[in-house]
Amino acid sequence: MSANEPRLDFKDPGLEPVWDKVRSGRRLDAADGLALISTRDVPTLGRMADWVAGRRHGRDAFFVTNRQCNPTNVCVLDCKFCEFARRKGQDGAWEMDREEVLAHGEGVREVHIVGGLHPDWRFDRYLGIVRDFRDRYPDLGIKAWTAVEIEWFARLERRGVREILSDLRAAGLDALPGGGAEVFSERVRRELFFPKIGWDKWSEVHRTAHELGIKTNATLLYGHIETYEERVDHMLKLRALEDEAPGFMAFIPLAFTPGNTGIPVNRQGAVEDVRTIATARLILDNFPHIKAYWVLLSPDLAGLALNFGASDLDGTIGREKIMHMAGNASPEGLAKEAMRRLIRESGKNPVERDIFYRPVAEPVAA
Numbered sequence: 001m002s003a004n005e006p007r008l009d010f011k012d013p014g015l016e017p018v019w020d021k022v023r024s025g026r027r028l029d030a031a032d033g034l035a036l037i038s039t040r041d042v043p044t045l046g047r048m049a050d051w052v053a054g055r056r057h058g059r060d061a062f063f064v065t066n067r068q069c070n071p072t073n074v075c076v077l078d079c080k081f082c083e084f085a086r087r088k089g090q091d092g093a094w095e096m097d098r099e100e101v102l103a104h105g106e107g108v109r110e111v112h113i114v115g116g117l118h119p120d121w122r123f124d125r126y127l128g129i130v131r132d133f134r135d136r137y138p139d140l141g142i143k144a145w146t147a148v149e150i151e152w153f154a155r156l157e158r159r160g161v162r163e164i165l166s167d168l169r170a171a172g173l174d175a176l177p178g179g180g181a182e183v184f185s186e187r188v189r190r191e192l193f194f195p196k197i198g199w200d201k202w203s204e205v206h207r208t209a210h211e212l213g214i215k216t217n218a219t220l221l222y223g224h225i226e227t228y229e230e231r232v233d234h235m236l237k238l239r240a241l242e243d244e245a246p247g248f249m250a251f252i253p254l255a256f257t258p259g260n261t262g263i264p265v266n267r268q269g270a271v272e273d274v275r276t277i278a279t280a281r282l283i284l285d286n287f288p289h290i291k292a293y294w295v296l297l298s299p300d301l302a303g304l305a306l307n308f309g310a311s312d313l314d315g316t317i318g319r320e321k322i323m324h325m326a327g328n329a330s331p332e333g334l335a336k337e338a339m340r341r342l343i344r345e346s347g348k349n350p351v352e353r354d355i356f357y358r359p360v361a362e363p364v365a366a
């Protein structure tokens with residue numbers, strides 16, 4: 001046993017062989033993942049994941065000064081779980097003008113841009129948003145358009161994904177967000193978001209982005225009709241993709257919020273959340289970070305998750321529409337000091353970062 005290795009008191013014998021693999025640096029398989037995600041010995045699972053996170057990042061936990069920008073919620077698709085999208089002209093539909101969009105870059109270090117697949121917007125408009133941000137804020141980290149949107153642009157333009165991403169890269173794009181992944185199970189896709197792309201297309205977009213030097217994230221939408229096996233399989237697919245074409249920065253489990261969708265929630269609250277985060281930290285041995293997204297989890301639970309393998313809280317998030325429309329009650333934005341306090345209270349060392357997880361010292365120019 002190495003000096004800083006925790007002495008674990010296993011209440012679940014199923015965790016012991018998994019721990020042996022983890023501490024000796026062997027890869028976990030689907031059966032190991034299942035043992036982790038279904039264990040009732042959550043404290044021990046948390047200590048395992050915390051130890052692994054600590055080997056990568058010491059006691060550091062990261063956050064960024066950022067803002068979400070959703071230029072439109074008008075979308076041609078109709079995913080069952082989506083509370084965000086509206087039809088053109090429908091009550092609650094919005095389309096921001098150029099200045100409204102660009103205001104989201106003021107005073108922050110990173111902007112996260114996603115929206116609907118608007119029936120009238122051409123690729124040029126989406127490309128122009130990236131170019132405008134880059135022109136007005138040369139140092140801003142620009143994370144924009146999910147794989148669903150990239151694939152939509154390619155279809156609109158009758159061009160390849162590689163060409164679309166190359167244009168966006170040239171316009172100033174730094175990274176792709178992880179959304180649109182949902183759950184890579186075909187069964188779940190057919191039932192909940194049939195019109196959306198599945199694993200084949202999603203992985204093609206992210207593989208191509210990595211090959212072009214564009215970093216990306218990956219999400220998992222959990223706590224609805226998916227099984228534990230499907231959650232673990234989702235993580236294993238991502239691990240294999242990172243082996244093949246490295247470029248992921250963070251994995252972000254997103255707890256499902258039902259809103260008015262009528263889809264049943266299948267999740268045992270906080271226990272389920274930290275168990276999913278810890279399992280991800282242990283399976284995804286080639287992902288730098290697991291993110292505890294405080295907007296969905298609540299600040300308190302996200303702070304707790306920093307002791308279950310998470311190493312990033314996302315950011316201060318000035319404007320956030322998608323999750324709030326689904327009825328989430330988290331505050332609109334956490335100030336920087338509040339982020340630092342939250343991290344310290346969780347026993348970790350707060351590190352303000354940029355889009356690529358480089359620590360930053362200087363305040364953002366207003």
Ligand code: SF4
Binds near residue numbers: 076117196
């Ligand atoms: S999840 Fe995305 S693609 Fe599906 S309806 Fe909502 S905005 Fe459109």
